[in-house]
Amino acid sequence: MSTWRIARLIAAKDLRIELRSRVVTNQVLPFAALVMVMFAFALDNDAVLTRVAPGLVWLATMFSMLVLVQRTFAVESADGALDALQVAGVRPGGIFLGKSLALAVELAVLEVVLLIAAVVLYQADVAGSGVVLLVATFVAATTGLAFVGTLYGGLAAGAKGRETLLPLLMLPVVAPVLIGATRATEAAFGTNGATSSEGWPWVGLLVLFAALFGLGGTLAFGSLIDE
Amino acid sequence: MTPTPTPSPGRTAVARPTGTRFTRVLGAAVILGMAWLVLFGLFLSPNDEKQKAGVRILYIHVPTAWLAYLAFIVTGISSAAYLVKRTRSLTWDRIAGASAEIGVLFMGITLVTGSLWGRISWGIFWTWDSRLTTTAFLFVTYIGYLAVRNLGGTHQQRARRSAIIALLAVLEVPLVHFSVKWWRPLHQQESVAEGKLSGLMLFSLFVGLIAFTLLYVWLLLHRQRVLAMEDALDDQGLDVALAERRAEGAQV
């Protein structure tokens, strides 16, 4: 069975589990929306909120992602599914790509919701010319985040008492995504006079990030989930 | 017939737990070096024209920064050495761990002294320029690495996991460096700030560099040996437990 086929099957399984349990839609999305509201409480200044809206979208994504990642591995540990897959000889690279794909889909849904929240709550403005840049940014950033989340999530999933390690490990790693995605989104929004052309180099960085962690993750995942 | 493990040595203290003649000589050199650093750094060298007394902090801050980077490079190389089958040995894993720990210690000192220097030279404890931010990132990342080392499991599992995390960290560093550099380019003024040191000031910097390098080697040797002893104890405990289990089976 080819790695791609394994990936597709595992991604489909993860998404089917989500469709049936609706944990992301019922718990994570409300949490993300709540985070956006709390930002407004904390920052208490409409002009500031509009200006930092891109950053807040990605910040809320990062925090909600921690919950998403833990969820994606919680479904595995419940019945020892991950161990079973390994024992059955399923190539870990395929498991990695599959879970990343499912995580990316869930992240994409999350980000769309957050974007809408930003437009509604912070009066963020999307310039028409910036839409292509915006889409490219979201795709590139989401891919990178999905790879990193699956990789470190796999490590933090194992024995009890490890979940608290996930934020410490993951958040520093995704710093380039936070910086790059925010700058590119600002360029797409036209915040602070940034033009679309300024955003594309950042998209390049995001693509590089995704490529490196996609490759690294495929190679390293097996060793990290080995108990 | 598996040999029964030799009984644990008595609890009498060991004269030199992790020391050898080399480390004793090295240790003496470290103490001497540090004494010279204090002597020159605090007393014999002059104040800088622009930074005044602030330059004295740099005699610590710059060497610890360099040694921290060196320590993390050693961790990276040792981690790679462990992962390559031909050179696989838990000694590499222990060197990686020891070096990372010392790197975190030195980097912590770098951040604190840098912050104090910034306060007296620039009036601010911190600024989000590319160098400082990357340094802070490295610090947090290797703290995470040390946490991963304590996740438990067999020594081989620990070694493999940590080695991968270390190499991923090496992968991230350029990504973080570039993203922060594009985000906050180094201001012109700050590069002028460090300027050029000469004479006794440059000498003091060298003293600091040599003293901290010697200290790094000394710490690495001792820390790595303590890790080796701890691993040996783990294995001993396992041997004893296995022997007891077999003894139980034999009695039945």
Place this chain on the structure above:
Amino acid sequence: MFAVMSTSDQTPYVIASYVITLGGIGLYVWRLLARARKIAPQVREEDRPWT
């Protein structure tokens, strides 16, 4: 713009740097050697190849 502080104001910061550095290192060394002293008697001779 430069050297916001006078030399006399700077002195406590400089001293603090050296104290924190040497103190921090000293603490680390102390704990390391103490740990070594504690576990060495329990470890077999052949597992300490450096002696």
